[in-house]
Amino acid sequence: MIITIVGGGSTFTPGIVKSIALRQKELEVEEVRLFDIDEDRQYKVSLVVDWILKDMKSPIRLTVTTDKRTAYENSSFIFAQMRVGKYAMREKDEKIPLRHGCVGQETCGCGGLAYGLRTLFPMIQVIDDVEKYAAPDHWILNYSNPAAVVSEACRALRPHARIINICDMPIAILEMVGRCLDIPNFTDFDVNYFGLNHFGWFTDITYQGRDLKAEITEYVMKNKTLLPPDVLEKLKEHDRVGERHLNASWIHTWNNVYKVLQSNPEYLPNTYLQYYLLSKDVVEESNPEYTRANEVMDSREKDLFEGIDHYIKTGEVTAKAFYHGAHGNYIADLAMALKNDTKKKFIVIVQNNGAIENIAPDAMVEVPAYIGKNGPEVICQGPIDDYYKGLMEQQLASEKLLVAGGIEGSYEKVWKAFSMNKTVPSATVAKAILDEMIEANKEFWPELR
Ligand code: NAD
Ligand code: G6P
Ligand code: MN
Numbered sequence: 001m002i003i004t005i006v007g008g009g010s011t012f013t014p015g016i017v018k019s020i021a022l023r024q025k026e027l028e029v030e031e032v033r034l035f036d037i038d039e040d041r042q043y044k045v046s047l048v049v050d051w052i053l054k055d056m057k058s059p060i061r062l063t064v065t066t067d068k069r070t071a072y073e074n075s076s077f078i079f080a081q082m083r084v085g086k087y088a089m090r091e092k093d094e095k096i097p098l099r100h101g102c103v104g105q106e107t108c109g110c111g112g113l114a115y116g117l118r119t120l121f122p123m124i125q126v127i128d129d130v131e132k133y134a135a136p137d138h139w140i141l142n143y144s145n146p147a148a149v150v151s152e153a154c155r156a157l158r159p160h161a162r163i164i165n166i167c168d169m170p171i172a173i174l175e176m177v178g179r180c181l182d183i184p185n186f187t188d189f190d191v192n193y194f195g196l197n198h199f200g201w202f203t204d205i206t207y208q209g210r211d212l213k214a215e216i217t218e219y220v221m222k223n224k225t226l227l228p229p230d231v232l233e234k235l236k237e238h239d240r241v242g243e244r245h246l247n248a249s250w251i252h253t254w255n256n257v258y259k260v261l262q263s264n265p266e267y268l269p270n271t272y273l274q275y276y277l278l279s280k281d282v283v284e285e286s287n288p289e290y291t292r293a294n295e296v297m298d299s300r301e302k303d304l305f306e307g308i309d310h311y312i313k314t315g316e317v318t319a320k321a322f323y324h325g326a327h328g329n330y331i332a333d334l335a336m337a338l339k340n341d342t343k344k345k346f347i348v349i350v351q352n353n354g355a356i357e358n359i360a361p362d363a364m365v366e367v368p369a370y371i372g373k374n375g376p377e378v379i380c381q382g383p384i385d386d387y388y389k390g391l392m393e394q395q396l397a398s399e400k401l402l403v404a405g406g407i408e409g410s411y412e413k414v415w416k417a418f419s420m421n422k423t424v425p426s427a428t429v430a431k432a433i434l435d436e437m438i439e440a441n442k443e444f445w446p447e448l449r
Pocket of ligand 1: 006007008009010011012013035036037038041042081082083084085086087122142143144145146147166167168169327
Protein backbone atom coordinates (compact mmCIF):
# COMPACT_ATOMS: atom_id res chain seq x y z
CA MET A 1 0.00 0.00 0.00
CA ILE A 2 1.44 3.31 -1.13
CA ILE A 3 0.45 6.83 -0.10
CA THR A 4 1.64 9.77 -2.19
CA ILE A 5 1.72 13.29 -0.81
CA VAL A 6 1.44 16.02 -3.45
CA GLY A 7 3.00 19.20 -2.12
CA GLY A 8 5.65 17.15 -0.32
CA GLY A 9 7.42 20.39 0.59
CA SER A 10 4.40 21.68 2.55
CA THR A 11 4.75 22.81 6.14
CA PHE A 12 2.08 20.22 6.96
CA THR A 13 3.94 17.23 5.46
CA PRO A 14 5.81 16.16 8.65
CA GLY A 15 2.60 16.20 10.71
CA ILE A 16 0.66 14.26 8.08
CA VAL A 17 3.38 11.62 7.78
CA LYS A 18 3.40 11.23 11.55
CA SER A 19 -0.39 10.66 11.46
CA ILE A 20 0.07 8.06 8.73
CA ALA A 21 2.86 6.31 10.62
CA LEU A 22 0.72 6.16 13.76
CA ARG A 23 -1.88 4.23 11.70
CA GLN A 24 0.64 2.09 9.80
CA LYS A 25 -0.98 -1.24 10.73
CA GLU A 26 -4.59 -0.25 10.02
CA LEU A 27 -3.59 1.37 6.73
CA GLU A 28 -1.14 -1.45 5.90
CA VAL A 29 1.03 1.23 4.39
CA GLU A 30 4.44 0.17 3.12
CA GLU A 31 5.63 3.30 1.39
CA VAL A 32 5.10 7.06 1.54
CA ARG A 33 6.10 9.08 -1.50
CA LEU A 34 6.59 12.82 -1.48
CA PHE A 35 6.00 14.69 -4.73
CA ASP A 36 6.56 18.40 -5.32
CA ILE A 37 7.67 20.73 -8.10
CA ASP A 38 10.07 22.53 -5.74
CA GLU A 39 12.87 19.98 -5.38
CA ASP A 40 14.95 21.90 -2.81
CA ARG A 41 12.08 22.74 -0.50
CA GLN A 42 10.80 19.17 -0.59
CA TYR A 43 14.26 17.71 -0.01
CA LYS A 44 14.67 19.75 3.17
CA VAL A 45 11.24 18.75 4.46
CA SER A 46 12.01 15.11 3.63
CA LEU A 47 14.94 15.17 6.07
CA VAL A 48 12.62 15.72 9.00
CA VAL A 49 10.09 13.23 7.58
CA ASP A 50 12.85 10.63 7.40
CA TRP A 51 13.79 11.42 11.01
CA ILE A 52 10.12 11.01 12.12
CA LEU A 53 9.88 7.56 10.53
CA LYS A 54 13.19 6.45 12.06
CA ASP A 55 12.33 7.93 15.45
CA MET A 56 9.05 5.99 15.40
CA LYS A 57 10.88 2.84 14.24
CA SER A 58 8.38 2.74 11.40
CA PRO A 59 8.71 0.10 8.66
CA ILE A 60 7.41 2.65 6.12
CA ARG A 61 9.75 3.31 3.17
CA LEU A 62 10.19 6.92 2.08
CA THR A 63 10.54 8.00 -1.55
CA VAL A 64 11.13 11.63 -2.50
CA THR A 65 10.60 12.61 -6.12
CA THR A 66 9.72 15.29 -8.65
CA ASP A 67 8.84 12.66 -11.27
CA LYS A 68 5.15 11.96 -11.76
CA ARG A 69 5.42 8.30 -12.65
CA THR A 70 7.66 7.58 -9.66
CA ALA A 71 5.21 9.51 -7.49
CA TYR A 72 1.96 7.90 -8.55
CA GLU A 73 2.69 4.42 -9.94
CA ASN A 74 0.40 1.91 -8.11
CA SER A 75 -0.35 4.44 -5.42
CA SER A 76 -3.60 3.82 -3.49
CA PHE A 77 -4.02 7.15 -1.73
CA ILE A 78 -2.95 10.54 -2.98
CA PHE A 79 -3.05 13.24 -0.31
CA ALA A 80 -2.95 16.59 -2.12
CA GLN A 81 -1.91 19.79 -0.35
CA MET A 82 -0.20 22.01 -2.86
CA ARG A 83 -0.10 25.76 -2.65
CA VAL A 84 0.13 27.08 -6.19
CA GLY A 85 2.29 30.22 -6.14
CA LYS A 86 3.35 29.54 -2.54
CA TYR A 87 3.28 32.14 0.25
CA ALA A 88 4.54 34.89 -2.05
CA MET A 89 1.26 34.70 -3.96
CA ARG A 90 -0.80 34.22 -0.80
CA GLU A 91 0.59 37.54 0.34
CA LYS A 92 -0.70 39.20 -2.84
CA ASP A 93 -4.10 37.50 -2.51
CA GLU A 94 -4.37 39.08 0.92
CA LYS A 95 -2.83 42.50 0.29
CA ILE A 96 -4.38 43.50 -3.04
CA PRO A 97 -8.04 43.40 -1.86
CA LEU A 98 -7.07 45.12 1.41
CA ARG A 99 -5.60 48.03 -0.56
CA HIS A 100 -9.12 48.48 -1.98
CA GLY A 101 -10.76 48.27 1.43
CA CYS A 102 -11.95 44.67 0.95
CA VAL A 103 -11.36 41.46 2.89
CA GLY A 104 -7.88 40.10 2.12
CA GLN A 105 -7.94 36.35 2.80
CA GLU A 106 -6.37 33.31 1.13
CA THR A 107 -9.63 31.38 0.57
CA CYS A 108 -12.45 33.93 0.99
CA GLY A 109 -13.44 36.95 -1.07
CA CYS A 110 -11.25 38.19 -3.95
CA GLY A 111 -8.09 36.55 -2.55
CA GLY A 112 -9.76 33.16 -2.54
CA LEU A 113 -11.09 33.68 -6.06
CA ALA A 114 -7.59 34.63 -7.25
CA TYR A 115 -6.05 31.58 -5.57
CA GLY A 116 -8.82 29.49 -7.15
CA LEU A 117 -7.91 30.62 -10.66
CA ARG A 118 -4.29 29.65 -9.97
CA THR A 119 -5.14 26.21 -8.61
CA LEU A 120 -7.91 25.02 -10.94
CA PHE A 121 -5.76 23.69 -13.80
CA PRO A 122 -2.84 22.33 -11.70
CA MET A 123 -5.43 20.31 -9.76
CA ILE A 124 -6.92 18.90 -12.96
CA GLN A 125 -3.36 18.00 -13.98
CA VAL A 126 -2.91 16.06 -10.73
CA ILE A 127 -6.15 14.17 -11.38
CA ASP A 128 -5.05 13.25 -14.91
CA ASP A 129 -1.56 12.17 -13.84
CA VAL A 130 -2.96 10.10 -11.00
CA GLU A 131 -5.48 8.44 -13.29
CA LYS A 132 -2.67 7.52 -15.66
CA TYR A 133 -0.35 5.90 -13.12
CA ALA A 134 -2.07 5.13 -9.81
CA ALA A 135 -3.95 2.00 -8.70
CA PRO A 136 -7.37 1.88 -10.42
CA ASP A 137 -9.21 2.01 -7.08
CA HIS A 138 -7.10 4.93 -5.78
CA TRP A 139 -8.55 7.85 -3.83
CA ILE A 140 -7.33 11.43 -4.01
CA LEU A 141 -7.97 13.19 -0.69
CA ASN A 142 -7.56 16.87 -1.35
CA TYR A 143 -6.70 19.58 1.14
CA SER A 144 -5.35 22.00 -1.51
CA ASN A 145 -7.16 25.31 -1.20
CA PRO A 146 -9.34 27.05 -2.05
CA ALA A 147 -11.24 23.79 -1.62
CA ALA A 148 -14.61 25.30 -2.61
CA VAL A 149 -13.34 26.47 -6.00
CA VAL A 150 -11.14 23.40 -6.50
CA SER A 151 -14.06 21.05 -5.86
CA GLU A 152 -16.29 22.96 -8.28
CA ALA A 153 -13.56 22.77 -10.95
CA CYS A 154 -13.23 19.00 -10.40
CA ARG A 155 -17.00 18.57 -10.70
CA ALA A 156 -17.13 20.63 -13.88
CA LEU A 157 -14.09 19.18 -15.63
CA ARG A 158 -13.49 15.69 -14.18
CA PRO A 159 -16.84 14.56 -12.75
CA HIS A 160 -15.76 10.92 -12.47
CA ALA A 161 -12.48 11.56 -10.67
CA ARG A 162 -11.98 9.54 -7.49
CA ILE A 163 -11.43 12.62 -5.37
CA ILE A 164 -12.79 13.75 -2.02
CA ASN A 165 -12.16 17.39 -1.10
CA ILE A 166 -11.81 18.11 2.58
CA CYS A 167 -11.22 20.86 5.10
CA ASP A 168 -9.84 20.68 8.63
CA MET A 169 -11.77 23.71 9.94
CA PRO A 170 -14.86 21.82 11.18
CA ILE A 171 -12.69 19.35 13.14
CA ALA A 172 -10.53 22.23 14.44
CA ILE A 173 -13.70 23.99 15.66
CA LEU A 174 -14.83 20.80 17.40
CA GLU A 175 -11.42 20.53 19.05
CA MET A 176 -11.88 24.08 20.34
CA VAL A 177 -15.43 23.28 21.53
CA GLY A 178 -14.00 20.30 23.40
CA ARG A 179 -11.34 22.46 25.03
CA CYS A 180 -13.88 25.11 26.05
CA LEU A 181 -16.15 22.49 27.61
CA ASP A 182 -13.29 20.38 28.96
CA ILE A 183 -14.12 17.24 26.93
CA PRO A 184 -11.00 15.91 25.20
CA ASN A 185 -12.69 13.33 22.91
CA PHE A 186 -13.77 15.78 20.23
CA THR A 187 -13.40 13.20 17.45
CA ASP A 188 -16.26 11.25 19.06
CA PHE A 189 -18.71 14.17 19.02
CA ASP A 190 -21.79 13.42 16.94
CA VAL A 191 -22.40 16.37 14.64
CA ASN A 192 -24.65 17.68 11.95
CA TYR A 193 -23.45 20.41 9.62
CA PHE A 194 -24.34 22.03 6.33
CA GLY A 195 -22.92 24.69 4.05
CA LEU A 196 -20.20 25.25 1.50
CA ASN A 197 -16.48 25.01 2.22
CA HIS A 198 -15.45 27.79 4.63
CA PHE A 199 -19.12 28.79 4.68
CA GLY A 200 -21.20 26.55 6.95
CA TRP A 201 -22.95 25.92 10.24
CA PHE A 202 -23.09 23.20 12.89
CA THR A 203 -26.77 22.45 13.44
CA ASP A 204 -26.11 19.85 16.17
CA ILE A 205 -23.22 18.76 18.37
CA THR A 206 -23.96 16.02 20.89
CA TYR A 207 -21.85 13.75 23.06
CA GLN A 208 -22.96 11.08 25.54
CA GLY A 209 -26.45 12.55 25.77
CA ARG A 210 -25.19 16.12 26.22
CA ASP A 211 -26.31 18.92 23.91
CA LEU A 212 -22.92 20.47 23.28
CA LYS A 213 -24.28 22.97 20.79
CA ALA A 214 -26.40 24.52 23.54
CA GLU A 215 -23.49 24.36 26.00
CA ILE A 216 -21.01 25.97 23.62
CA THR A 217 -23.49 28.68 22.60
CA GLU A 218 -23.85 29.56 26.27
CA TYR A 219 -20.05 29.52 26.69
CA VAL A 220 -19.47 31.84 23.72
CA MET A 221 -22.22 34.24 24.80
CA LYS A 222 -20.79 34.39 28.31
CA ASN A 223 -17.09 34.62 27.42
CA LYS A 224 -17.55 36.59 24.16
CA THR A 225 -15.19 34.17 22.39
CA LEU A 226 -14.69 30.55 21.36
CA LEU A 227 -11.23 30.55 22.95
CA PRO A 228 -10.79 28.02 25.77
CA PRO A 229 -10.08 29.08 29.39
CA ASP A 230 -6.37 28.04 29.35
CA VAL A 231 -5.76 30.22 26.28
CA LEU A 232 -7.63 33.18 27.78
CA GLU A 233 -5.44 32.78 30.84
CA LYS A 234 -2.24 32.78 28.74
CA LEU A 235 -3.39 35.81 26.76
CA LYS A 236 -3.52 37.84 29.96
CA GLU A 237 0.28 37.76 30.01
CA HIS A 238 1.31 37.13 26.41
CA ASP A 239 -0.16 38.56 23.23
CA ARG A 240 0.10 35.24 21.42
CA VAL A 241 -0.10 31.51 21.98
CA GLY A 242 2.15 29.33 19.85
CA GLU A 243 -0.37 26.65 18.89
CA ARG A 244 -1.78 26.06 15.40
CA HIS A 245 -5.04 28.01 14.94
CA LEU A 246 -4.17 30.06 18.03
CA ASN A 247 -1.29 31.90 16.53
CA ALA A 248 -1.48 35.70 16.02
CA SER A 249 -4.53 36.80 13.99
CA TRP A 250 -6.36 33.54 14.69
CA ILE A 251 -7.17 35.08 18.08
CA HIS A 252 -9.42 37.64 16.30
CA THR A 253 -11.05 34.79 14.43
CA TRP A 254 -12.13 32.91 17.56
CA ASN A 255 -13.34 36.15 19.13
CA ASN A 256 -15.37 36.96 16.03
CA VAL A 257 -17.37 33.75 16.48
CA TYR A 258 -19.11 35.67 19.25
CA LYS A 259 -20.14 38.51 16.94
CA VAL A 260 -21.39 36.11 14.27
CA LEU A 261 -23.26 34.04 16.83
CA GLN A 262 -24.86 37.16 18.28
CA SER A 263 -26.24 37.99 14.85
CA ASN A 264 -27.69 34.47 14.55
CA PRO A 265 -27.64 32.22 17.63
CA GLU A 266 -29.47 29.38 15.87
CA TYR A 267 -26.40 27.42 14.71
CA LEU A 268 -22.67 27.45 15.59
CA PRO A 269 -20.97 29.20 12.63
CA ASN A 270 -17.81 28.11 10.85
CA THR A 271 -15.11 30.65 11.73
CA TYR A 272 -14.75 31.59 8.04
CA LEU A 273 -18.21 33.18 8.01
CA GLN A 274 -16.58 36.19 9.66
CA TYR A 275 -15.21 37.25 6.27
CA TYR A 276 -18.71 37.48 4.77
CA LEU A 277 -20.81 38.50 7.77
CA LEU A 278 -18.28 40.85 9.42
CA SER A 279 -16.40 42.09 6.35
CA LYS A 280 -16.02 45.64 7.63
CA ASP A 281 -14.83 44.56 11.10
CA VAL A 282 -12.32 42.12 9.59
CA VAL A 283 -10.88 44.76 7.26
CA GLU A 284 -10.49 47.11 10.23
CA GLU A 285 -8.69 44.38 12.21
CA SER A 286 -6.31 43.65 9.30
CA ASN A 287 -2.92 45.24 8.79
CA PRO A 288 -2.54 45.77 5.02
CA GLU A 289 1.26 45.79 5.46
CA TYR A 290 1.45 42.56 7.45
CA THR A 291 -1.14 39.89 6.72
CA ARG A 292 -1.59 36.21 7.64
CA ALA A 293 0.92 35.18 4.91
CA ASN A 294 3.57 37.24 6.72
CA GLU A 295 2.60 35.72 10.05
CA VAL A 296 2.89 32.20 8.61
CA MET A 297 6.24 32.90 6.94
CA ASP A 298 7.49 34.31 10.25
CA SER A 299 6.19 31.41 12.33
CA ARG A 300 5.19 28.02 10.88
CA GLU A 301 7.45 28.17 7.83
CA LYS A 302 10.37 29.75 9.72
CA ASP A 303 10.11 27.27 12.61
CA LEU A 304 10.13 24.34 10.19
CA PHE A 305 13.11 25.40 8.10
CA GLU A 306 15.11 26.63 11.10
CA GLY A 307 14.24 23.32 12.74
CA ILE A 308 15.59 21.46 9.72
CA ASP A 309 18.82 23.48 9.75
CA HIS A 310 19.17 22.75 13.44
CA TYR A 311 18.62 19.04 12.74
CA ILE A 312 21.28 19.05 10.02
CA LYS A 313 23.76 20.64 12.44
CA THR A 314 22.94 18.71 15.61
CA GLY A 315 20.91 15.60 14.69
CA GLU A 316 18.19 16.85 17.04
CA VAL A 317 14.59 17.75 16.09
CA THR A 318 12.90 20.18 18.47
CA ALA A 319 9.19 20.15 19.33
CA LYS A 320 8.81 23.57 17.70
CA ALA A 321 9.97 22.32 14.29
CA PHE A 322 6.65 20.93 13.11
CA TYR A 323 3.00 20.70 14.04
CA HIS A 324 1.23 17.38 14.50
CA GLY A 325 -2.47 17.15 15.32
CA ALA A 326 -6.03 17.18 14.03
CA HIS A 327 -5.00 18.24 10.49
CA GLY A 328 -2.94 15.10 9.75
CA ASN A 329 -5.16 12.85 11.83
CA TYR A 330 -8.26 13.87 9.89
CA ILE A 331 -6.89 12.97 6.45
CA ALA A 332 -5.28 9.74 7.73
CA ASP A 333 -8.51 8.71 9.49
CA LEU A 334 -10.44 9.40 6.30
CA ALA A 335 -8.09 7.11 4.37
CA MET A 336 -8.59 4.47 7.06
CA ALA A 337 -12.39 4.70 6.72
CA LEU A 338 -12.14 4.28 2.94
CA LYS A 339 -9.69 1.41 3.14
CA ASN A 340 -11.36 -0.51 5.96
CA ASP A 341 -14.95 0.37 5.04
CA THR A 342 -15.69 1.66 8.55
CA LYS A 343 -18.67 3.90 7.63
CA LYS A 344 -17.42 6.45 10.14
CA LYS A 345 -18.94 9.95 9.83
CA PHE A 346 -16.78 12.72 8.32
CA ILE A 347 -17.64 16.19 7.10
CA VAL A 348 -16.63 16.30 3.43
CA ILE A 349 -17.17 18.44 0.34
CA VAL A 350 -19.41 16.59 -2.14
CA GLN A 351 -21.92 17.22 -4.88
CA ASN A 352 -25.23 18.12 -3.26
CA ASN A 353 -27.58 15.79 -5.19
CA GLY A 354 -30.45 16.56 -2.81
CA ALA A 355 -28.50 16.43 0.48
CA ILE A 356 -29.65 20.01 1.09
CA GLU A 357 -33.11 19.78 -0.39
CA ASN A 358 -33.56 23.36 -1.61
CA ILE A 359 -30.03 23.93 -2.94
CA ALA A 360 -29.17 23.05 -6.55
CA PRO A 361 -28.25 19.39 -7.07
CA ASP A 362 -24.95 20.30 -8.77
CA ALA A 363 -23.72 22.56 -5.93
CA MET A 364 -20.55 21.41 -4.16
CA VAL A 365 -21.58 21.44 -0.50
CA GLU A 366 -19.91 20.59 2.80
CA VAL A 367 -21.95 18.05 4.78
CA PRO A 368 -21.45 14.95 6.92
CA ALA A 369 -21.21 11.59 5.18
CA TYR A 370 -20.57 7.98 6.16
CA ILE A 371 -17.27 6.95 4.62
CA GLY A 372 -16.77 3.40 3.35
CA LYS A 373 -14.93 1.67 0.54
CA ASN A 374 -17.29 3.08 -2.10
CA GLY A 375 -16.73 6.66 -0.96
CA PRO A 376 -19.06 9.08 0.86
CA GLU A 377 -22.70 8.24 1.60
CA VAL A 378 -24.07 11.69 2.23
CA ILE A 379 -26.41 12.35 5.15
CA CYS A 380 -29.47 14.32 4.04
CA GLN A 381 -29.99 17.68 5.73
CA GLY A 382 -33.51 18.49 4.49
CA PRO A 383 -34.47 22.02 3.41
CA ILE A 384 -32.75 25.10 4.87
CA ASP A 385 -34.17 28.53 5.76
CA ASP A 386 -33.98 31.55 3.45
CA TYR A 387 -31.18 33.17 5.46
CA TYR A 388 -28.75 30.29 4.83
CA LYS A 389 -30.08 29.59 1.35
CA GLY A 390 -29.64 33.21 0.26
CA LEU A 391 -26.13 33.51 1.64
CA MET A 392 -25.04 30.17 0.21
CA GLU A 393 -26.52 30.78 -3.23
CA GLN A 394 -24.74 34.12 -3.60
CA GLN A 395 -21.41 32.56 -2.63
CA LEU A 396 -22.02 29.51 -4.82
CA ALA A 397 -22.82 31.65 -7.83
CA SER A 398 -19.64 33.65 -7.27
CA GLU A 399 -17.54 30.46 -7.15
CA LYS A 400 -19.30 28.85 -10.12
CA LEU A 401 -18.91 31.97 -12.25
CA LEU A 402 -15.22 32.08 -11.39
CA VAL A 403 -14.67 28.48 -12.49
CA ALA A 404 -16.72 28.97 -15.66
CA GLY A 405 -14.80 32.19 -16.35
CA GLY A 406 -11.48 30.42 -15.82
CA ILE A 407 -12.40 27.54 -18.13
CA GLU A 408 -13.76 29.82 -20.85
CA GLY A 409 -11.13 32.54 -20.38
CA SER A 410 -13.95 35.04 -19.84
CA TYR A 411 -13.04 38.38 -18.25
CA GLU A 412 -16.73 39.21 -17.95
CA LYS A 413 -17.56 36.10 -15.93
CA VAL A 414 -14.59 36.52 -13.61
CA TRP A 415 -15.50 40.18 -13.07
CA LYS A 416 -19.05 39.11 -12.23
CA ALA A 417 -17.66 36.51 -9.81
CA PHE A 418 -15.65 39.23 -8.02
CA SER A 419 -18.56 41.75 -8.15
CA MET A 420 -21.15 39.48 -6.61
CA ASN A 421 -18.94 38.21 -3.81
CA LYS A 422 -20.43 39.42 -0.54
CA THR A 423 -17.04 40.84 0.53
CA VAL A 424 -17.03 43.36 -2.35
CA PRO A 425 -19.14 46.55 -2.17
CA SER A 426 -19.23 47.57 -5.84
CA ALA A 427 -18.57 46.35 -9.39
CA THR A 428 -16.03 49.16 -9.89
CA VAL A 429 -14.05 48.04 -6.83
CA ALA A 430 -14.27 44.46 -8.15
CA LYS A 431 -12.79 45.57 -11.47
CA ALA A 432 -9.94 47.47 -9.84
CA ILE A 433 -9.03 44.43 -7.74
CA LEU A 434 -9.40 42.06 -10.68
CA ASP A 435 -7.13 44.14 -12.90
CA GLU A 436 -4.41 44.19 -10.25
CA MET A 437 -4.87 40.45 -9.73
CA ILE A 438 -4.45 39.78 -13.45
CA GLU A 439 -1.12 41.61 -13.37
CA ALA A 440 0.02 39.80 -10.21
CA ASN A 441 -1.04 36.35 -11.49
CA LYS A 442 0.38 36.61 -15.02
CA GLU A 443 2.50 33.51 -14.50
CA PHE A 444 -0.40 31.41 -13.23
CA TRP A 445 -3.83 32.42 -14.53
CA PRO A 446 -5.44 31.43 -17.79
CA GLU A 447 -5.71 34.43 -20.11
CA LEU A 448 -8.97 36.35 -19.65
CA ARG A 449 -10.52 38.11 -22.64
P1 NAD B 1 3.36 25.37 1.58
O1 NAD B 1 3.64 26.49 0.61
O2 NAD B 1 4.25 25.20 2.74
O3 NAD B 1 3.40 24.01 0.76
C1 NAD B 1 2.84 23.83 -0.47
C2 NAD B 1 3.76 23.04 -1.39
O4 NAD B 1 3.05 22.84 -2.62
C3 NAD B 1 5.07 23.76 -1.73
O5 NAD B 1 6.17 22.95 -1.39
C4 NAD B 1 4.96 23.96 -3.25
O6 NAD B 1 6.19 23.85 -3.92
C5 NAD B 1 4.01 22.85 -3.65
N1 NAD B 1 3.38 23.02 -4.95
C6 NAD B 1 2.96 24.16 -5.52
N2 NAD B 1 2.45 23.90 -6.74
C7 NAD B 1 2.54 22.56 -6.93
C8 NAD B 1 2.19 21.67 -7.99
N3 NAD B 1 1.62 22.14 -9.09
N4 NAD B 1 2.44 20.36 -7.84
C9 NAD B 1 3.03 19.89 -6.72
N5 NAD B 1 3.38 20.66 -5.69
C10 NAD B 1 3.14 21.98 -5.79
O7 NAD B 1 1.84 25.54 2.02
P2 NAD B 1 1.07 25.08 3.33
O8 NAD B 1 0.76 26.27 4.15
O9 NAD B 1 1.78 23.98 3.98
O10 NAD B 1 -0.29 24.57 2.74
C11 NAD B 1 -0.38 23.55 1.78
C12 NAD B 1 -1.77 23.51 1.20
O11 NAD B 1 -2.69 22.95 2.13
C13 NAD B 1 -2.36 24.88 0.83
O12 NAD B 1 -3.15 24.78 -0.34
C14 NAD B 1 -3.25 25.19 2.00
O13 NAD B 1 -4.23 26.14 1.68
C15 NAD B 1 -3.81 23.82 2.23
N6 NAD B 1 -4.47 23.60 3.53
C16 NAD B 1 -5.76 23.27 3.45
C17 NAD B 1 -6.46 23.01 4.60
C18 NAD B 1 -7.91 22.69 4.45
O14 NAD B 1 -8.65 22.84 5.39
N7 NAD B 1 -8.39 22.28 3.28
C19 NAD B 1 -5.82 23.09 5.82
C20 NAD B 1 -4.48 23.43 5.88
C21 NAD B 1 -3.79 23.68 4.70
C1 G6P C 1 -7.80 26.34 8.41
C2 G6P C 1 -8.54 26.13 7.12
C3 G6P C 1 -7.59 25.86 6.00
C4 G6P C 1 -6.55 26.94 5.89
C5 G6P C 1 -5.85 27.13 7.22
C6 G6P C 1 -5.00 28.36 7.17
O1 G6P C 1 -7.22 25.15 8.84
O2 G6P C 1 -9.46 25.09 7.19
O3 G6P C 1 -8.31 25.73 4.81
O4 G6P C 1 -5.59 26.60 4.93
O5 G6P C 1 -6.77 27.31 8.25
O6 G6P C 1 -4.14 28.35 8.25
P1 G6P C 1 -2.87 29.33 8.26
O7 G6P C 1 -2.23 29.00 9.53
O8 G6P C 1 -2.05 28.92 7.05
O9 G6P C 1 -3.41 30.70 8.13
MN1 MN D 1 -10.16 24.62 5.08
